[in-house]
Amino acid sequence: MAKGTPATNALTKAGVTFRLHEYDYDPNAERIGMQAAEALGVSPSRLLKTLMAKAGGAIVCVLVPSDREVSLKKLASAAAAKDAAMLPPAEAERITGYHVGGISPFGQKKRVNAFIEASALANDTVIVNGGRRGLQIEIAPADLVRVLGAKDASLC
Structure with a gap:
């Protein structure tokens, strides 16, 4: 069992059932989420990448399938903002x-509003980052939405 992360600790504290999956993280992968899905042998539509963005003046967490791209226009609309932009990596960190x-939607230093691609909710389980490179968390979409207080929307 991997050492706990803020993400796994947050889920344990919330009483949520989840499974951990470890894989060999490739820092040179062109698309990290796709590399993780391939390494774990799961559909990229089930493995959600965690993106950090700014919608209007607010920082938001965005979860979309690893084989899809977020539409900043749709994100802005979902967040009731005029515009949206991805955060630079250093700011997201x-x-x-x-x-x-290794950015997880759970256990972040500061809680922000979260948005999830609505189509991902059709899966029995989804997989999100576990809080370190090479660690993923498998969780029921309903638990993901509940713990994060996430809003589902068409984001891609």
């Missing part, structure tokens, strides 16, 4: 307390 490639 500073705000979340995690390193890029």
